[in-house]
Amino acid sequence: MENKFYNIGVEATMDVIGGKWKPIILCNLRHGAMRPSDLMRQIPNISQKMLTQQLRELEQDHIIERKIYNVVPPKVEYSLSEYGLTLSHILDQLCSWGENHVIHLQEEGKKVNLKSFGD
Numbered sequence: 267m268e269n270k271f272y273n274i275g276v277e278a279t280m281d282v283i284g285g286k287w288k289p290i291i292l293c294n295l296r297h298g299a300m301r302p303s304d305l306m307r308q309i310p311n312i313s314q315k316m317l318t319q320q321l322r323e324l325e326q327d328h329i330i331e332r333k334i335y336n337v338v339p340p341k342v343e344y345s346l347s348e349y350g351l352t353l354s355h356i357l358d359q360l361c362s363w364g365e366n367h368v369i370h371l372q373e374e375g376k377k378v379n380l381k382s383f384g385d
Contacts, residue, residue: 273289281357282327283324285320287309287312287316287317287320288320288323288324290312291309291317291322291324291330292329292330292346292353292357293322293360293361294308295345295350296342296346296357296358297347297352298345299333299343299345300343300344301341301342301344302317302321302342302344305317305344322342324350325344328350329346329347329349329353330345330346330350331344331345331346331347331350333345340353364380368380
C-alpha cells in the first residue's frame with residue numbers, strides 16, 4: 267500500500283466521504299437502514315451504477331455496513347457502521363448548515379426550495 271500524506275485533517279475526511287454523492291448517501295442513512303431502492307427514491311438524480319459504486323466504496327472504508335437477508339427475492343439493507351456513526355455530528359452539522367443556507371438564499375430572493383426528509 268502506498269504511503270499517504272495529508273496536509274490537513276479535512277483532506278483525510280474528504281478522501282473518505284468527499285464527492286457529490288457520498289455525503290448525500292450518508293445523510294440519508296443517518297435516519298436508519300435503507301434498501302438501495304429507498305436510497306434511489308431519496309436521491310433521484312443518482313444512477314444505479316453510481317449508487318452501487320459509492321455504497322461499495324463506503325463499505326470498503328467501513329463507514330457503512332451491508333446486511334443481506336436470506337429471502338426470495340434477496341433483500342439488502344445499508345446502514346451506518348459503528349465507525350460510520352462517529353460521523354453523525356458532522357453529518358448533522360452539514361445538513362443543518364445546508365438548511366440554513368437555503369433559508370438565506372430564499373431571503374435574498376433566490377428561487378430555491380428544500381425537500382423534507384420522507385417526501
